[in-house]
Amino acid sequence: MTSHAEIERVAFRLFAEKGFVGTTLDDIAQAAGIGRRTLLRYYRSKNDIPWGQFDDTLDEFRNTLHTFDDRPLHEAVHLAVIEFNRFPAEAMAEHRVRMRLILTTPELQAHSVLRYADWRQVIAEYVAERTGSDPSALLPQTASQVALSLSMAGYGEWLSNDDTELSTVLEQALRTLHGYLEV
Template identity: 50%
Template structure:
């Protein structure tokens, strides 16, 4: 098939978030996160830097993938919970479901989480992402309890859920044979048992 006359020879007609992530992760692994630039990634993908910025506003956003879409899905998961479901069960189930991924993506997800949790340059950016994730939970808890998302209890549930999730991921990174969803389920159950 003939190439489009408006496209440079050798340049792919389209790219996507996944292709950019794969190229970026390969570079991060090869030369380190700090030493990889957006120029390096753009060259590896075969696109201009301006095109790259349309997919990811910064290098720090790449390890987070399509996080805004994931958060929208997370919120929809809570919206789908029957109103008769106990609040703790709803939060527990949605947090585990949010962290469920296809087994074929395990290695890439492990590398993603290692970057997010262990790269000092990403910590400030990660705090912004964590806050958005906690807010989804706080807003759900607030709706269920007729409170404001900024009230103490909804905010606390968001923070505790994040802490349990981070602890599960840290354990998963240390124990490659483990399952992050099993660890999350166990730790959320243990916390609920302890608090009861």
């Protein structure tokens, strides 16, 4: 019996050994004891393997946003982003490995915008709903783009300091933006 968890365990081991590019789908399939064709049914592409079940978390993200309906809009988004990036302590080590791979491998960096497009859409829809506008309008799009850019800046900082907290750097990124825009 094969599972996503098992495949990812095997894949990450190979990525660590031979690098993402240096690992072929055949390598992963063989190491996982399944056919290459089957592997590509579990994941839409090689680039999607490191993302695991990311899409499944978006529903929860949507709910989290509505948790903050009573807060000012920008604050609601900010708090929800922080909440989205909260993981149990024992999962942080794995999350670091995963995100370091994604954010340092050019192929995966590129692919990430496609995965984050849905994430941004969740924010855009929330902002649109609260402002009575269309998700494609300038405010929802700007808010979601900026939310992503702050997350990226935060993650970069987080990955370069092993002893920082994700929630802390995301907070710092927002404060940094405030300082940058006002001074």
